[in-house]
Amino acid sequence: MPAERLSAEEAVARFVSPGSVVGVGGMHMTAAPMALVRELVRARCRVGRLVTSPSASLQADLLIGAGLVDELVSPYVGFEHLGLAPCFRRAVEEGRLRVLECDEGSLTHALYAGAGGLPFVPCPPGIDLTGIPQVNPELFRQVEDPFTGESRWAVRALRPDVMLLACREADEEGNVAFGRFPFTDRLMALASRRLVVQVERLVGSAELAAHAPGTTLPAFLVSAVVLAPGGCRPTAAPGDYRADEDELRAYLEAAREPQGFEAYVARTAAGAAR
Amino acid sequence: MSPDYGRTELMAVVMARSFRDGEVVVMGAVPALPLAACRLARALHAPGLSYIVGGSGTVNPAPAALPLSSCDPDLAPAPCTLPLPDVVLLEGRGDALDVFCAGGLQIDAYGNCNLIAVGDWARPKLRGPGTVGLPFLPAVRRSLLYTAAHTPRTFVERVDFVSGPGHPSGPGEERAYRQEGPSLVVTPLATMDFDPGSRRMRLATVHPGVGVADVQAATGFELVLPPSVPETPAPTEEELAALRRLDPTGVLQD
Numbered sequence: 106m107p108a109e110r111l112s113a114e115e116a117v118a119r120f121v122s123p124g125s126v127v128g129v130g131g132m133h134m135t136a137a138p139m140a141l142v143r144e145l146v147r148a149r150c151r152v153g154r155l156v157t158s159p160s161a162s163l164q165a166d167l168l169i170g171a172g173l174v175d176e177l178v179s180p181y182v183g184f185e186h187l188g189l190a191p192c193f194r195r196a197v198e199e200g201r202l203r204v205l206e207c208d209e210g211s212l213t214h215a216l217y218a219g220a221g222g223l224p225f226v227p228c229p230p231g232i233d234l235t236g237i238p239q240v241n242p243e244l245f246r247q248v249e250d251p252f253t254g255e256s257r258w259a260v261r262a263l264r265p266d267v268m269l270l271a272c273r274e275a276d277e278e279g280n281v282a283f284g285r286f287p288f289t290d291r292l293m294a295l296a297s298r299r300l301v302v303q304v305e306r307l308v309g310s311a312e313l314a315a316h317a318p319g320t321t322l323p324a325f326l327v328s329a330v331v332l333a334p335g336g337c338r339p340t341a342a343p344g345d346y347r348a349d350e351d352e353l354r355a356y357l358e359a360a361r362e363p364q365g366f367e368a369y370v371a372r373t374a375a376g377a378a379r
Numbered sequence: 380m381s382p383d384y385g386r387t388e389l390m391a392v393v394m395a396r397s398f399r400d401g402e403v404v405v406m407g408a409v410p411a412l413p414l415a416a417c418r419l420a421r422a423l424h425a426p427g428l429s430y431i432v433g434g435s436g437t438v439n440p441a442p443a444a445l446p447l448s449s450c451d452p453d454l455a456p457a458p459c460t461l462p463l464p465d466v467v468l469l470e471g472r473g474d475a476l477d478v479f480c481a482g483g484l485q486i487d488a489y490g491n492c493n494l495i496a497v498g499d500w501a502r503p504k505l506r507g508p509g510t511v512g513l514p515f516l517p518a519v520r521r522s523l524l525y526t527a528a529h530t531p532r533t534f535v536e537r538v539d540f541v542s543g544p545g546h547p548s549g550p551g552e553e554r555a556y557r558q559e560g561p562s563l564v565v566t567p568l569a570t571m572d573f574d575p576g577s578r579r580m581r582l583a584t585v586h587p588g589v590g591v592a593d594v595q596a597a598t599g600f601e602l603v604l605p606p607s608v609p610e611t612p613a614p615t616e617e618e619l620a621a622l623r624r625l626d627p628t629g630v631l632q633d
Contacts, residue, residue, distance in 0.1 A: 132434040132463065133408065135450035159463065159511055160408065160434050160450075183508030185408045186447040190508065197496075197506040206495065208542075209512045213467040229471030230556070231514040234544035240500050285455040286435055289463045343452040 108279025108302075108327035113144040113336075116301045116329040120267050121145065124153040124175075128265030128297050129164045130290035131340060133185055134348040137164040138271040140303045140336030145269075146171045146374040154178060156265050158289045159209040163340060163356065166190040167374070169202060170366045176203045178244070178263065180212055187353055191360040206241045208232060211260040213289060215244070218262035219296035228258040267328075268297035271337050273317070273344060275302065276310040279324035282317035284343040291322065300326055303333040305345050384614050386567040387412060387631040389586055390525060391622055392614040393565050394480075395419035397523060402477040404430040405470065405519070407511055411445040411630045412525065413480040415622060422621045431476075436461040445630040470515040473558075479512075479519040482526045485538040488579045488600045490524060490545025490561030492516070493538035500540055513543030521559035529566035531599035534580075546578035569594045570611060574603040584611040 111119065121127060127145075131137030142164045145152070150173065157165050157179040165182045168174050170192030182193040196202035207215075210229040218226040227248065232238060238245035238258045248259045270293070273284040281302050283291065294300050300322070307330075313321065335342075339352035359365035384392075394416035398404060402425070406413040410432050417430035418441065431438055433449030437457035446453050461469075469475040483492030484507045492513055498504035516522045522543075526533055537548075546560045564571040564580060568589045574581045581603035585594055591608050595601075614622070622631070 133448055133450040135448070135452065159467075179509060181408070181509035181511045183408070185449065186411075189506075193508075194506045198503055200502050206500075206509075208510050208514045210467055210471055210515055213464050217464070229467070229515070230473060230518040231471075231516060231544060234517055234554070234556075235510070235514045235541050236495075236500070237510070237514065237542065285452070286450065286460065287462045288434060288436075288450075291462065292464045341450070341452050343455055347452055348448070 106325055108324050109329045111329045111331055113140050113331050113333060116331050117141065117144045117148055117150060120299050120301050120328050121150055122266065123151045125266040126154040126156060127152045128156045128268035128293050129161065130158055130268065130270040130293055131161065131164055132158050132286065132288040133160045134162050134353060135286065135341040135343060136271045136284065136288065136290065137162065137337055137340040138269045138303050139164060139338060139340060140331065140333035141269040141301060142167055143374040145173065146370060149173065156263055157182070158293065159212060162190065163353065166192045166360070169193050169196050170360055171370060174202060176205055178205045178207055178212070180207050180209045184353060184357060187350065188357055191357060192366060205243050206237050207244060208237060213292065215260045215263040216289070216292050216296040219264040220292060223262055225259045225261050228260050233258055263296060265293070265297040267299040267301060268294050270294055270300060270302045271342065272302050272304050273342065274306055274308045274313055275304045275330045276308060276313045278310070279327040279330045280310065280313060281322050281327060281330065282313050283320045286343055287320050294322055294326065299328045301329045301331065302327055303331040303336045305334050305342055307332060384619055385631060385633045386586065387527070387633050388619065388622055389611065389614060390565050390567065391415045391419060391631055392618045393570055393611060394523060394525065395423065397563050398425050398428055398478065400425040401427045403475065404428065404478040404480060405476050406430065406480040407433045408449050409447065410449045411447060415445055415626055415631055418625045419618065419622050423618065431461065431466055434463060436463050436466050444628040445626050447630065470512060471518055473518045476519040477521065479516055479522045481513055481516060481522055481524055481543050483543060485535050486524055486526060486533060486564070487535050487538045487545065489548045490573060490580065491538045491541045492524065492543030492545065493540045495540045495542045497539055510542035516543045517556040517558055517560065519558065521562040523563050523565070524561055525565040527567060529568045529597045531597065534598040534600065536600040546573055568597060571602065577603065579603050581605065582608050584609050586611045587613050
């Protein structure tokens with residue numbers, strides 16, 4: 106079935122139920138679906154549980170700063186060399202955000218489990234020596250290995266109700282292609298019940314196939330395609346534009362205080378593309 | 380006489396020397412320093428070294444300038460790019476990766492790292508960004524710890540939260556892991572390894588111009604001190620020239 110072509114406003118209104126489990130793609134300051142995230146902020150759409158890629162930046166910090174996130178599943182929210190995530194820090198240090206602590210390995214395997222219909226999966230090695238499972242009984246439980254009898258940690262499958270994703274291109278039907286780095290976005294998409302994809306451009310099917318063999322998602326998984334050229338800014342879209350570090354720094358400076366954050370949101374999200 | 384190299388450049392050279400030909404190295408966020416070290420090692424003594432740059436999944440990228448972000452689009456022309464879930468699979472497999480380059484808000488006497496929270500986890504004094512791949516440290520052959528902040532706040536007796544496991548802290552602590560664990564710690568002041576008996580951090584070398592007492596004063600626990608602590612050999616002309624060729628924008632010059 107072809108995906109619908111919608112505006113960001115229409116797609117969020119149709120497919121993001123307030124209070125649901127929302128996945129956001131993009132790794133560090135690259136390929137964050139900012140057009141869709143800004144629309145969530147503009148529409149004041151509450152996220153019951155935000156699930157990020159193994160390393161999120163502005164796409165998580167903006168939603169947290171806007172007070173829209175009840176629970177967070179993320180192994181990293183930060184801005185690499187630019188600094189820590191101001192709203193995430195403040196919310197956790199002030200006890201206003203429930204963090205379901207996890208790491209890249211457990212998150213990835215929990216997404217594999219979600220994508221493959223497994224209710225839970227044993228964790229990869231190492232996490233048993235950390236403090237993570239003990240502080241997150243919602244996602245981690247001990248199970249007995251049926252083959253050896255040994256105890257090990259398992260992680261519950263993750264299945265976002267809807268995944269917000271930035272891809273490079275889509276064709277008329279809604280098949281989508283990633284840029285050079287698929288990151289974990291493709292796996293997250295496979296694990297999610299619904300998929301809303303913002304793209305830089307629309308192309309013909311032959312062109313799509315020629316550009317990105319093997320790094321596509323089929324239209325039957327895609328609920329909506331939102332055409333949003335420049336929609337990853339100020340994060341990067343590989344092949345199209347680099348991260349706007351001046352703008353990211355301006356955000357980090359503004360978001361050091363709640364008032365500055367509100368002013369930033371008024372400037373950038375209030376008039377999000379309809 | 381003031382040295383003609385920066386301390387971060389010295390760190391890159393020291394890290395490069397620790398890599399052996401044929402090893403596979405993985406690094407995380409803010410990759411400029413370990414990336415420079417890997418490329419330097421490949422240029423000088425380890426032409427068969429492979430390295431994976433964090434979230435990008437790129438293998439052996441050689442961008443014209445050192446990138447500040449691990450997902451910088453300039454990494455894209457790498458000879459191979461692994462989708463990130465593939466990197467996670469290999470991190471867990473245990474026999475695919477040799478060296479994990481890691482750091483932390485806190486690093487303790489046993490080489491445990493903490494990127495999650497300083498203070499109580501539920502209501503931290505400082506919430507860190509999160510641990511990403513550091514739980515995999517015991518699964519790779521060895522880990523190389525590095526930090527630009529050699530201070531008593533970073534180097535603590537015990538981390539507040541173990542997010543990257545180090546060595547067992549007691550002789551009775553049984554572990555299923557048979558890897559080497561943290562093998563080397565590189566800072567702007569010194570290099571440290573771990574005492575084979577106690578598994579505690581041991582001062583190995585002090586950088587030129589730094590005294591043993593300076594390092595101890597900057598460390599929040601008692602370092603194991605061998606009878607004599609040699610000076611870290613300064614970068615050779617060849618090392619420095621090769622390093623600056625791969626860092627034309629001076630990212631490592633501080």
